[in-house]
Amino acid sequence: MFRWDGNAHANSPQSRDNAACTSHLPVSTDSPVSARIYLAPMEGLLDAVLRDVLTRVGGVDRCVSEFIRVTHTLLPEQMFLRIIPELANGGCTPSGVPVRAQLLGSDPVSMAENAARLAALGPHGIDLNFGCPAKVVNRHGGGAALLDDPELLTRIVSAVRRAVPDHVPVTAKMRLGFNDDSRAVECAQALEAGGAEELVVHARTKADAYRPPAYWERVNDIRLGVDIPVVANGEIWTVEDALLCRQASGCDSLMLGRGMVVDPGLALAVRAADARAAAVRTGGELDAKLAAEPAVSWADLQPLIGAFWLLCCARLERRQQAGRLKQWLNFLRRRYPQAEEAYGALRTFHAPALVVQWLVGQGILAPDGTLATAK
Numbered sequence: 074m075f076r077w078d079g080n081a082h083a084n085s086p087q088s089r090d091n092a093a094c095t096s097h098l099p100v101s102t103d104s105p106v107s108a109r110i111y112l113a114p115m116e117g118l119l120d121a122v123l124r125d126v127l128t129r130v131g132g133v134d135r136c137v138s139e140f141i142r143v144t145h146t147l148l149p150e151q152m153f154l155r156i157i158p159e160l161a162n163g164g165c166t167p168s169g170v171p172v173r174a175q176l177l178g179s180d181p182v183s184m185a186e187n188a189a190r191l192a193a194l195g196p197h198g199i200d201l202n203f204g205c206p207a208k209v210v211n212r213h214g215g216g217a218a219l220l221d222d223p224e225l226l227t228r229i230v231s232a233v234r235r236a237v238p239d240h241v242p243v244t245a246k247m248r249l250g251f252n253d254d255s256r257a258v259e260c261a262q263a264l265e266a267g268g269a270e271e272l273v274v275h276a277r278t279k280a281d282a283y284r285p286p287a288y289w290e291r292v293n294d295i296r297l298g299v300d301i302p303v304v305a306n307g308e309i310w311t312v313e314d315a316l317l318c319r320q321a322s323g324c325d326s327l328m329l330g331r332g333m334v335v336d337p338g339l340a341l342a343v344r345a346a347d348a349r350a351a352a353v354r355t356g357g358e359l360d361a362k363l364a365a366e367p368a369v370s371w372a373d374l375q376p377l378i379g380a381f382w383l384l385c386c387a388r389l390e391r392r393q394q395a396g397r398l399k400q401w402l403n404f405l406r407r408r409y410p411q412a413e414e415a416y417g418a419l420r421t422f423h424a425p426a427l428v429v430q431w432l433v434g435q436g437i438l439a440p441d442g443t444l445a446t447a448k
């Protein structure tokens with residue numbers, strides 16, 4: 074198994090990311106040597122606005138952008154910059170966390186041409202999506218549908234690999250299969266053969282959709298079947314899930330998706346658990362209570378909610394703004410009882426002015442509409 078150490082680490086995609094983003098928050102030295110935490114791509118949910126806010130909290134080593142769909146056209150630069158505005162900031166979120174750009178498509182030539190154009194904008198790597206379950210994408214042979222054709226997987230990755238400069242990492246994200254997981258290892262090997270240097274595995278098939286459980290032990294089979302680093306993903310909602318996932322998959326590095334949207338302190342809490350475990354290994358005491366309270370309290374979340382709203386207003390169309398705040402609060406309800414009340418209060422609001430009024434009433438925004446805590 075590949076391990077992040079010595080020279081291997083010096084050449085890894087991660088070390089290149091971090092070297093370029095100097096303001097990146099330090100990785101806890103107490104974490105297992107190889108442990109990295111990535112923020113998952115989530116189209117329609119985890120865009121640049123939420124990436125910005127969640128990476129302010131800390132604990133995340135890298136983000137992957139939501140997918141950019143490639144059909145048979147060469148996309149304009151503007152399209153890449155719209156979906157990944159971080160490209161205008163050295164490829165990093167404002168708090169300095171590198172963002173890898175994700176492409177989705179099934180035509181090797183188009184994928185290569187678009188990857189070359191994207192690479193010129195300086196992303197921290199290009200990730201290829203082989204897991205999307207959307208009908209419209211699968212009907213055109215893209216996303217998870219490609220998991221039925223390992224040979225095509227290799228051709229897509231190698232075409233992209235050849236099209237982008239050597240210093241730009243090309244990585245892949247896959248599910249365990251389309252209808253079943255019988256070819257999971259074969260698909261991973263096909264991606265490796267094409268030149269993917271790291272693999273994130275969402276531990277479910279397309280047929281499983283998002284239904285629990287995630288089959289973390291199948292990620293272990295993949296990890297043992299390839300020589301590139303494998304990152305486990307799927308159904309990690311708590312620190313306990315993270316530790317169980319690591320145990321079952323054998324992967325130190327994890328990708329967190331909905332769990333981070335529900336609990337923005339989850340990555341920090343996983344790192345704190347790693348630090349506690351390290352303390353035990355060196356003779357300290359283990360705090361038996363594994364993150365019963367969120368690592369970020371509801372009070373600490375208030376300025377982030379305010380910042381999120383202001384970013385929505387700055388970046389999104391007026392008609393989308395209230396919906397995006399409600400969407401996040403709807404996720405937060407799962408971790409914070411207080412979010413239930415907030416969601417209930419805002420549920421029927423569509424006009425941004427009503428949302429602002431509520432945020433001012435809560436003391437999150439000042440009467441002039443700026444962030445209250447910034448004063």
Ligand SMILES: Cc1cc2nc3c(=O)[nH]c(=O)nc-3n(C[C@H](O)[C@H](O)[C@H](O)COP(=O)(O)O)c2cc1C
Binds near residue numbers: 307308331
């Ligand atoms: C709303 C939504 C949008 C998603 N969009 C993408 C995407 O653009 N690219 C991708 O590779 N995966 C996408 N995914 C899958 C997630 O990255 C992740 O693999 C999945 O949610 C499982 O992880 P989780 O249980 O931690 O959320 C999406 C998932 C959701 C729920």
